[in-house]
Amino acid sequence: MNEWNLDALYTSFQDKNFQEDLNTLKDLNKNYPTYRSEKTEASLHKIIETKIEIEKRIERLHFFIQLSLSAHTDDAEATHYLDQLNNITASMIGEDIKNNAYIAEFDLDSCQDPFIQEHAYILHEIKNKQKYVLDEKEESIIAHMKNTGSYAWMKHKDAVVSSIKVNIDGYDYPLTKVLNMAHSPDKQTRMKAYFAELDAYKPYEETIATCLSGIKGEVLYTSKLRGYESPLEESCIKSRLKMETLNTLLSVMKKNMPEIREYLKIKADYLGYQNGLPWFELYAPVVEDDEEYSFEKGSQFVIDQFYTFSKHLGDFATHAIKNHWADVYPRENKVGGAFCENIRSLKQSRFLFNYGNHFSDVITVAHEFGHGFHGRCLGDQTILNTHYPMPIGETASNFCETIVGKGALKSATPTQKIVILENTLSNAIQVICDIYSRFLFESRFFEARKQGPVSAKETKKIMLQAQIEAYGDGLDHNYLHPYMWAWKPHYYDPDYSFYNYPYAFGSLLAKGLYARYQKNPEHFPEDYETFLSVTGKMDLEDIAKTLDIDLTDESFWQSSIDIIKEDIDTFKMLLEEYKHD
Known part of the structure; x- marks a missing residue:
């Protein structure tokens, strides 16, 4: 089966659970004014709980619609429900603005409720971003206009x-x-x-x-x-x-x-x-490169290399394949490229590929599964604590690319080494x-x-x-x-400008992490999972500090680029030898 199975979300747009979740959103949103009537930790606790419940439903609805459209861009029913969901979420903006203003009134460092403390980072972030928030009417207008503006474009x-x-x-x-x-x-x-x-x-x-x-x-x-x-x-x-x-x-x-x-x-x-x-x-x-890598062969190779790093990583990829989480091959009316969506409320992922049976496609599988494993490491966090920023989102994916690329080199013939290094350097370019x-x-x-x-x-x-x-x-x-x-x-994407430098950030950070793994292969996998598990509730510089990395130090980034330079030297040497054989 080379198309993904979305039944864990909903079986169809007419699924009663889909319709119930769609209709429940507004009802949950109506509870907020009651909670805001008192400025107590108990009320703040209820607001956080409700935000989590709403976000879970929006996530499930959004991914079912968006994944359906990604696989079949001509799906008129999915397009209809995307508009409907966008209109519902736009209508909820007003309450969200009031909630955030309510949160900003609290001395969050003095709160004793463990549930509030668990969400301290995201609550502080909401408070600090208040200076960029417009009034309720303006935000509501913008949200509605985006549906016929940037989202429509x-x-x-x-x-x-x-x-x-x-x-x-x-x-x-x-x-x-x-x-x-x-x-x-x-x-x-x-x-x-x-x-x-x-x-x-x-x-x-x-x-x-x-x-x-x-x-x-x-x-x-x-x-x-x-x-x-x-x-x-x-x-x-x-x-x-x-x-x-x-x-x-x-x-x-x-x-x-x-x-x-x-x-x-x-x-x-x-x-x-x-x-x-x-x-x-x-x-x-x-x-x-005489070898063709069918998806079955390529994905199994990825799984085998993942197991050399850790059982958790290998088990994750195995589970994803067995449970049909991937839409594999290109076809008409399917979006291009490749991506992973982590469905945090289900602790599952879905992967879109346009697989072409090349070794580079094998690396793409490793890349996207890396995103998925990142989601798996966040599985014990509440959904509010799983929203990691773009740059760190490209770290786990590139780290998994490195695992597979380096692993492939170990058993490769000289010709295969050229193929593997070329793919690695092509990605580096x-x-x-x-x-x-x-x-x-x-x-x-x-x-x-x-x-x-x-x-x-x-x-x-x-x-x-x-x-x-x-x-x-x-x-x-x-x-x-x-x-x-x-x-x-x-x-x-109107919500995320400059989705380019995160790839460089993630790739070069991943190379630095892999160098640390090589120095301490026994204990690093556990440290790595801990590192990924906090990515939704810290600034990037603080996340890096958990592994004693200073992101403002040029020497760290230079050490990562030096790995690429070493690969270029090796590639040149192997190519010279190949020409003279």
């Missing part, structure tokens, strides 16, 4: 992109299948897929650009209205990340760009290119160069959007400039990708 973009057909040699392919062709061992296939993909966007480019402009315009306005200096500052505050930490990370990345690009130059030289690597060769295998280009693109797009809607032509120009600056002489500037903004979903 986001849904429209998803529907448009998922419907795009790419014509290659007279045959129409779904976009997701064409994206997988970038990994083909055949150069002509890669080239045809690249040019056909770019051509396929052209009829839709203004529509997609309009969606992006609509969303970013709304973000700029609401961010300023709430008192943030910029969407980037808002992103850092939501990420529980100091700007100092982000600047340290970006500075170290930028400083190491020239040496990281050496991988691209090595690959370009080996494949016979003189002016840098063309975009369509980014994922070209430099050596023939994504984390360093591509993520930096995305950060530059989004920063500059926001600046352009301040002047008015941004055309597709200008959007492509901004993207190309960002790619040239990030990839430098590692890529052939005649063959870049001006439409990378068109299908990447991260740019279109």
